[in-house]
Amino acid sequence: MNSTVTSSLPLLNPLLNAGNSLVLLLRSYWSAYYSWMDNDFLATGFLFLVIHELVYFGKSAPWVVLDHIPFFRRYKIQDTKIPSNSEQLECLKDVLIAHAFVEALPIFAFQPICKIFAIDYTADTFPALKPFLLQVTAFFFMEDTWHYWFHRALHYGPLYKYIHKQHHKYAAPFGLTAEYAHPVEVAVTGLGTVGSPLLWAYCFGNVHLITVICWVVLRLFQAVDSHSGYDFPWSLRHFLPIWAGADHHDDHHKYFVGNYASSFRHWDFLLGTETPATARRHTILKSSQNVKKTK
Ligand SMILES: [Zn+2]
Ligand SMILES: [Zn+2]
Numbered sequence: 001m002n003s004t005v006t007s008s009l010p011l012l013n014p015l016l017n018a019g020n021s022l023v024l025l026l027r028s029y030w031s032a033y034y035s036w037m038d039n040d041f042l043a044t045g046f047l048f049l050v051i052h053e054l055v056y057f058g059k060s061a062p063w064v065v066l067d068h069i070p071f072f073r074r075y076k077i078q079d080t081k082i083p084s085n086s087e088q089l090e091c092l093k094d095v096l097i098a099h100a101f102v103e104a105l106p107i108f109a110f111q112p113i114c115k116i117f118a119i120d121y122t123a124d125t126f127p128a129l130k131p132f133l134l135q136v137t138a139f140f141f142m143e144d145t146w147h148y149w150f151h152r153a154l155h156y157g158p159l160y161k162y163i164h165k166q167h168h169k170y171a172a173p174f175g176l177t178a179e180y181a182h183p184v185e186v187a188v189t190g191l192g193t194v195g196s197p198l199l200w201a202y203c204f205g206n207v208h209l210i211t212v213i214c215w216v217v218l219r220l221f222q223a224v225d226s227h228s229g230y231d232f233p234w235s236l237r238h239f240l241p242i243w244a245g246a247d248h249h250d251d252h253h254k255y256f257v258g259n260y261a262s263s264f265r266h267w268d269f270l271l272g273t274e275t276p277a278t279a280r281r282h283t284i285l286k287s288s289q290n291v292k293k294t295k
Pocket of ligand 1: 151155164168252
């Protein structure tokens with residue numbers, strides 16, 4: 001994010017220069033936006049609200065299109081369960097209502113919280129690239145840990161019956177279902193997403209609002225993708241084995257048990273809570289790798 005980053009590898013420098021120019025442009029827009037709004041509370045609130053809506057529905061829209069193209073059926077995890085138009089519309093309506101009545105208020109409360117936790121939002125203090133990457137990576141692991149434990153708890157009898165059951169309405173999830181949940185679950189999920197940078201700011205300080213926004217955008221990407229119902233050969237999990245991906249969470253919806261983590265696989269693997277299907281695939285993969293090693 002810093003404008004003075006250079007690399008010892010000459011090939012990387014054009015890329016870094018382009019990145020530096022982009023950051024400078026972003027800083028000037030950021031500064032102009034806050035000056036134009038002339039009210040930091042409203043400026044941060046609207047910024048968060050607009051980004052949240054644009055990213056959530058913008059990221060969900062391509063999956064709706066893919067569901068109508070037979071070619072992509074080969075990549076659909078539960079290939080016989082294509083959501084109907086009425087299911088998609090009903091889910092869209094419920095998510096919009098939840099966004100308006102459950103999520104909008106906490107989003108607008110974020111600016112005062114920023115002040116309490118000393119999260120900076122001035123344009124001239126945009127973070128350098130290394131702390132930015134370190135913090136975003138840490139937020140992913142922190143949220144994943146939070147998500148694993150509260151999600152596992154939500155599968156306990158009455159908590160499941162009165163809260164989490166709503167999210168399990170769709171045994172074959174699709175992009176829009178990522179935030180289709182009981183208001184209590186939406187609040188607890190949001191606490192993990194927003195609470196991770198707040199906890200970091202409380203312990204170590206030096207968190208900028210732009211880092212929080214980028215983190216929220218990436219977290220929304222992850223949440224919608226994991227509910228997409230599609231697993232492509234180029235999906236991230238094939239290159240980064242610790243990454244959960246869509247097949248991990250799709251199995252959770254299909255079997256109603258196991259695979260409680262959001263972004264990564266380590267908690268479910270280490271604590272023996274992978275769904276039978278995920279565990280079976282893992283065993284098959286490991287045994288095929290062992291066969292290759294012994295040859
Ligand atoms: Zn669940
Ligand atoms: Zn889900």
